[in-house]
Amino acid sequence: MTSETQPRPASGRRRTAGRAVAGAALADALLIMLFAAIGRDAHQRGEILTGVLLTAWPFLAGAALGWLAARVWRRPLSVRPSGLAVWIGAVAGGMVLRALTGQTVVIAFVVVASLSLGIFLVGYRLLLAGARRLGWTRSQR
Structure with a gap:
């Protein structure tokens, strides 16, 4: 048996699963921050770092609720x-939190946020699923 065909020990699977959870959580957070940064840049608002955080926090909180509701750490x-x-948590939770804190919630923004966050948060997962289907795995690099 080669090392590629031997089953991984349980600790190796847990470590890989932990990396996937951490990687997905980080990717989600960074993509939400990117969405906020692009939006702020498009509207030429100052306060770069604090402004992006102010824009992003409701969507980050909504995404966290989505993680909890669907137990995303499992897959x-x-x-x-x-x-x-x-995606749904980020958009729905983000819009509710924005409304509750007096931030702007207009239909055009809801549409743009829904499309953008959908492309970001679902898109990279679709790309990874496609890569797995095509057999592009770590062992083949």
Whole structure:
């Protein structure tokens, strides 16, 4: 048996799973921050770092709720239910939190946020699923 065909010990699987969870959580957070940064840049608002955080926090909190509701840590890179739950949580939770804190919530922004966050949060999971289907795995690099 070669090292590629031997089963991984349980600790190795847990470590890989932990990395996937951490990687997905980090990717989600960074993509939400990117969404906020692009939006702020498009509207030429000052206060770069604090402004991006002010814009992003409701969506980050909503995404965290999506993570909890769907138990995303079980399959963090799956499109369904994980990617969809994070996306819906980010948009719905983000808009509710924005409204509760007096931030702007208009239909055009809801549409743009829904599309952008969908492309970001579901999109990278779709790309990874496609890569797995095509057989692009770590062992083949």
